[in-house]
Amino acid sequence: MKRRSFLKNAAFLTGAAMAAPALKGCSFVDKSEPAPSVARDFHFRADGTFTVLQFTDTHYIVGDPRSQRALECVKEALESVKPDLVIHTGDIVFGRPDLDCAREILRPLAESGIPWAVALGNHDSQFGSSREAMFQAIRELPGCVNQSPKDGVYGCSNDVITLSGAKGVERVFYLFDSMDAVVLKGEDEIHCYDYIRHNQIAWYRAHSERFTSENKGQPVPSLAFFHIPLPELQEALDKGVQPLAGTNGEPSCPSRLNGGLFAQFRELGDVQAIVTGHDHDCDYVLPYGQLYFIYGRFSGGDTIYNHLGPQGYIPSDDHTAPGTVSGCRLFQFREGEPGFRTCVRLYGGEVQQTLNL
Numbered sequence: 001m002k003r004r005s006f007l008k009n010a011a012f013l014t015g016a017a018m019a020a021p022a023l024k025g026c027s028f029v030d031k032s033e034p035a036p037s038v039a040r041d042f043h044f045r046a047d048g049t050f051t052v053l054q055f056t057d058t059h060y061i062v063g064d065p066r067s068q069r070a071l072e073c074v075k076e077a078l079e080s081v082k083p084d085l086v087i088h089t090g091d092i093v094f095g096r097p098d099l100d101c102a103r104e105i106l107r108p109l110a111e112s113g114i115p116w117a118v119a120l121g122n123h124d125s126q127f128g129s130s131r132e133a134m135f136q137a138i139r140e141l142p143g144c145v146n147q148s149p150k151d152g153v154y155g156c157s158n159d160v161i162t163l164s165g166a167k168g169v170e171r172v173f174y175l176f177d178s179m180d181a182v183v184l185k186g187e188d189e190i191h192c193y194d195y196i197r198h199n200q201i202a203w204y205r206a207h208s209e210r211f212t213s214e215n216k217g218q219p220v221p222s223l224a225f226f227h228i229p230l231p232e233l234q235e236a237l238d239k240g241v242q243p244l245a246g247t248n249g250e251p252s253c254p255s256r257l258n259g260g261l262f263a264q265f266r267e268l269g270d271v272q273a274i275v276t277g278h279d280h281d282c283d284y285v286l287p288y289g290q291l292y293f294i295y296g297r298f299s300g301g302d303t304i305y306n307h308l309g310p311q312g313y314i315p316s317d318d319h320t321a322p323g324t325v326s327g328c329r330l331f332q333f334r335e336g337e338p339g340f341r342t343c344v345r346l347y348g349g350e351v352q353q354t355l356n357l
């Protein structure tokens with residue numbers, strides 16, 4: 001599988017990664033823009049539906065033919081699905097100049113007229129630009145609904161997006177910045193992915209409690225989107241929990257530290273699903289603790305390891321396996337209904353693992 005060694009070589013040993021901007025988080029705050037309590041509020045279509053399309057791990061390198069597949073994947077999905085909202089769960093870029101990489105792979109979104117947002121990945125601040133600069137460049141693109149970083153909240157891409165029906169807010173989409181990597185006290189090298197910090201959790205709690213209060217004490221069904229999975233995902237697998245659908249092609253690779261976000265989701269009772277990327281050979285749905293861990297479908301090209309074909313994992317000693325197919329994940333919500341439908345859509349249109357959750 002070669003994943004871990006490749007990951008180390010590709011990410012942790014880069015100069016930018018060693019600079020570890022994650023330690024202090026995002027210092028950029030746009031004071032000129034008042035911070036609204038809600039980033040964006042969307043509404044169901046006239047037919048009562050709302051579709052979110054998730055891309056993840058495009059790992060785009062401008063001018064690199066291995067990235068053509070990622071660009072085609074994004075274009076084809078947008079043109080075919082025509083979703084109501086797009087969320088990219090990070091590792092948008094994988095080379096230099098990194099801002100140009102981001103602008104090029106996100107251009108189809110910017111030109112689509114469809115609103116979109118990002119939850120940055122660990123690689124998105126490892127190729128020269130600071131996380132703040134990357135996030136700012138992305139936010140300047142047409143259609144991006146991410147708002148400026150919140151003062152006192154760790155990271156950049158922490159956002160709240162709501163979906164409303166005739167009776168008010170029916171869904172909340174929380175985007176967290178799971179950052180990059182950290183140097184732990186007593187260790188002189190980066191050996192640990194970052195984790196969701198206490199002030200991000202406090203930010204989430206404040207929104208969650210307000211939505212619950214405004215909904216007569218009932219939690220508003222919510223989904224959380226970010227890049228790096230939580231440790232509880234591997235905990236579930238270790239206990240023998242089986243995916244409802246999809247491929248489990250590699251071990252989950254979370255932070256070694258647990259900031260406690262899963263416990264907050266359980267306590268507040270609103271988040272139904274934790275939607276991530278990061279582990280390219282996984283695209284499964286796993287139930288655990290009254291909610292679901294859901295992987296997106298790898299949307300990138302052959303600039304980084306990927307082994308998911310139309311029928312699942314393709315064993316290969318190469319970091320990219322011939323015959324792999326990129327794709328995306330879809331979520332469909334219906335007004336007045338608390339659950340949702342999700343599926344994986346492969347490049348070209350094949351739909352897999354449709355679930356009503």
Ligand SMILES: [Fe+2]
Pocket residue numbers: 057059090091121123278279280
């Ligand atoms: Fe990735």
